[in-house]
Amino acid sequence: MDSVDVYSDDHTSVKNHFILESGNIGFIRIDDNTDFTMLGGTINSLDIDDEGIRNIVIAGGEIKSDLFLIDAESITITGGSIVSNREAGVLKIRGGNLTMTGGNVRGTTGLSLINGMRGGITTIGGNATVTAISSPRFESVGAVVFYFLKLEGRDDKYQRQALNLMRSPDGIEGIVFSITTMNPSETYLLLNTNTLMLSGENSLSLHLDELGNINDDIKINNAHDLSVTSAPGKKFFAFDTIEKDGSGTWTLSGTLDKDIITGYTDDEGIQHPGFSINEGKIALAANTIVHTDMVVNPNGTLYSQSGGKQLVDSLAIKGTYQVDVNSHNDYSQLHSTKDIVIEDGSKLYVYADKLRGGDDTFLNVLTTDGELKGRFNPKVEDNSILFDFTALYEPQAMHLNAKAVPVPEPEPEPTPTPEPKPEPTPEPKPGLIEHLVKQTCDDCLAPMAASLDKIKASVDNDIAFGLMKLTSEKEVVNAVEQIQPLLGIRTSRVIMEATDTLTKAIPTGRCLAGAGDNQVWAKVLGEWNERDGSSGLSGYQATHRGIAVGSERCVTENTKLGLTAGYLKTDADSYDSAANHNLKADTWQVGVYGNTALTPQWDIDFYAGIGQAYLDGKRHLSFLGRTAESEMKANHFRTGITLNRAFQVNPQAKVTPFIGLDYQRVEIEDYIEKGAKDFNFAVDKQSTEAFMAKVGIKGDFQVNERLSLQAKAAVGYDMSYRGNYLRAGFVNYPKYRFTLEECDPSRVRGELDVGAKYQISQNVSLGAGVQSTFAKGFNSVAGNVNLSIQF
Structure with missing residues (x-):
């Protein structure tokens, strides 16, 4: 059109x-x-x-x-693009608000904001970008430029403008400055009489070195036809004031030079400080220097991070001041060249979850060259269960005293008296979380729930805050099921089943060739397992796939010996629970095996193998939006022996009853999770054993010269069933460790196998088999394809 x-x-x-x-x-x-x-x-x-469009939306x-807007009331850009190779991408006159939460604007000047008679806030957030570009005819000017121009026939009065950043400053590609022609020569002059707002709900960062001085770091090359040059690394030149709004956290680093953020006095004579923290949190990184006056208002927080002293010109605290205390030589320190004023009702919060040891004093947490006036609330808040903190004040400094919380001495046992009989002490009443878990029959998780109750009650901490948002009994129980250690206590069982898959690939039976003959074989393996959840403990669904190879030799007519090696890749996901866990493992195994004939009817199969598994685990805590990640290593050992008695029913069919013993052990090293803060677990070393006694029967049927069929049925009983428990604790709360155990173990297992073998030639055969294993709450299906070559 x-x-x-x-x-x-x-x-x-x-x-x-x-x-x-x-x-x-x-x-x-x-x-x-x-x-x-x-x-x-x-x-x-x-x-x-x-007068132009009143309300405009670009989605x-x-x-x-260029998008030229004279008197628009509302401008919203959520997507799309505006590109001008001649002038500004968006040119807005007479003020009003402009909001960008998406899309991109490009022009020799990205946003030109002219004569803001109504003031106005320009917001850049989301994934929005504003870019200053050049073209063959026009050079790049700036990403955002505030103009106040002398226009013929008008007597406009300057109004303060604001740039509201709700995203990383990287989204502004070019410089930000302010100019005016309201002077006798009507030439361009630089201003810095606007406000930079830092807001949003996310965690963002600002390098203070990007703020430049209009007298030293930027100059106008042509006062009639606007052209500017700025110092490398400097981006913001338009502001004399910074305000922090919104619930998010902005981390400041680097150095804010003097005479840039100076504050201002409004038309009513009210002095506005250079830096105001109105809402949310400003974090000062180690060694940050802020040459301006800072005010922390009642809903704001200033956080001095450890690692190096920070410097400000002056500080007034009406809200919260937060510090780190990690060790005797690693804690927050902030210095003010002028007075520090602490107003009544201000709070001091100490983040000290890493602090260990005994009583200590941390000197010069706050210092000033002027005077330290006022006091924080007497009760210092902290997140440590090991220490209580007290602020110590001097005329020019504040220190922190840490006093270790004494461990209560156990009460002496009362001396028994024969009469009267003492009443039995009632069992302690379970906490709310433990009560809810038991009420829903998640009894296996009760020890962990009791630990959560104690941590939640001990102090305001990350776990208490994380659970605070849960508003119903169902949400609490689901959260506990999500929190439980990786796959409940079943991680070692997954590795045991992987070794099962590799062990089932080992050939059994007598040496069918002559003495000195050799055979090599290879099998492609696959297995699927499903274990139900049990009383709150997560079940899992796992897949194993890999390969096994081997070589065997008939050392005599009655004895064969072989070597085997195998590798499996495992992927297991939580099942039958609110937990959302994932385990990936790479397992290898090497071993020896063989068979020896005792008589024409009796023979023995035997094997032994060792190996390792490398595991990566993830616990997704959806109610927190966090993921706990872990890496660990497992060692495993397996051996077994089977006694067979063959009965030749007819020339084509043979049945073989058998009895066997199988021992296996899996040991997983201790590990500590990361990624979920206080909800990370420190898990002790686990060792799991099984000593299985089996009885069963095998059948072989020779269909013709080339094709034979095999079948097997067996039942086993685990005579040891050791290690079905796990000892763990939340990483920052070693005092509240717990043990989880299998509540309803199953020790009986059944097996059914069917297979076929096809003799391609005298020395080459191809086989395939399917095996099924089942127990209470567990079933498994495995398959393999086998190629054997005899020479």
């Missing part, structure tokens, strides 16, 4: 609303009293009549010219 004209009726109060969803328009003209929404499509040229599409 070549062109579109949109007109409205000046004689009515009804406004037009023009919406572009798609299509390509060469030229569009829109008169005043009209709202405009762009969802898609392309506009090559856009012209606004008279998609592309405008290939």
Whole structure:
């Protein structure tokens, strides 16, 4: 479409609303009293009549010219792009608010904000970008430029503008500065009389070195035809004030030079400080220097991080001041060149979860060259269960005293008296979390729930805060099931089943060739396991896939010996529980095996193998939005022996009853999780054993010269069943460790196998088999394809 004209009726109060969803328009003209929404499509040229569009929304599409807005009331950009190779991407006159939460604007000046009579806030957040570009005819000016120009026939009065950052400053590609021609020569002069707002709900960072001085770090090359040059690394030149709003955290680093953020006095004579923390948190990284006056208002927090002293010009605290205390030589220190004023009701919070040892004093947490006035609330808040803190004040400094919380001495046992009989001490009443867990029959998780109750009650901490948001009994129980250690206590069982898969691949039976003959074989393996959850403990579904190879030799006519090696990749996910856990493992095993014939009817199979597994685990805590990650190593050993008695039913069929013993052990090293803060576990070394006694019967049927069929059925009983427990604790609360045990173990297991073997030639055979294993709450299906070559 070549062109579109949109007109409205000046004689009515009804406004037009023009919406572009798609299509390509060469030229569009829109008169005043009209709202405009762009969802898609392309506009090559856009012209606004008279006072211009009142409300504009750009959500998609592309405008290939500048967006010139004279008196728009509301400008919202959530997507799409505006590109001007001639002038500004967006040129806005007379102030008002502009909000960008997406999309991109590009021009020799990205955003030109002219004569803001109504003041106004320009917000850049989300994934929005503003870029200053150059073209063959025009050089790049700046990403955001605030203008206050002397216009013919007007007597505009300057109004303070604000740039509200809700995203990383990296989204502004170019410099930000402010100019005016309100001077006798009507030439461009630099200003820095605007406000930089840091807001949003996320954690963001700002390098203070990016703020420049309009007298030293930027200059106007041509005062009539705007051209500027700025010092490398400097981006922001338009501001004399910074405000922190919103619930998020901004971390400041580097150095804010002097005479940049100076504050201002408004028309009513009220002095505004250079840096105000109104909401959320400002964190000062180690060695940060802030040459301005800072004020922490009642809803704000200033956080001095450890690792190096910070410096400010002056400090007034009306809200919360937070410090780190990690060790005697590693704690927060902040110095002010002028007074530090602490107003009544201000809070001091100490983050000291890493602190260990005994009583200590941390000197010069706050210092000043002026005077330290006022006191924090007497009760110092902290997140440590090991220490209590007290602030110590001097005229120019504040120190912190840490006193270790004494461990209560056990009460002496009362001396028994024969009469009267003492009443039995009632069992302690379970905490709320333990009660809810037992109420839903998640009894296996009760020890961990009791630990959570104690931690939650001990002090305000990360675990208490994390559980605080849960509002129903179901949410609490689901959270406990999510928190439980990786796959409950079943991680070692997954590795045991992987070794089962590798062991089932080992050939059994007598040496069928002559003495001195050799055979090599290879099997492709696959297995699927499912174990039900039990009384709160997570079940799992696991897949194992890999390969096993081997070589055997008939050392005599009655005895064969072989070597085998195998590798499996395992992927297990939690099942039958609210837990969302994942375990990945790489397992290898090497071993020896063989068979020896005792008589024509009796023979013995035997094997032994060792190996290792490398495991990566993840516990997804959806109620927190965190993931606990772990890496660990497991060692495993396995051996077994089987006694067989063959009965030749007829020339084609043979049945073989057998009895056997199988021992296996898996040992997983201790490990500490990361990624979930206080919800990380420190897990002790686990060792799990099984000593299985089996009885069963095998059958072989020779269909013809080449094809034979095999089947096996067996039942086993675990005579030891050791190690079905796990000892762990939350990483920052060693005092509240717990032990989880299998509540309803199953020690009986059944097996069914079927297979076939095809003799391709005298020395080459191909086989395949399927095995099924089942027990109470557990079932498994495995398969393999086998190629054997005899020579």
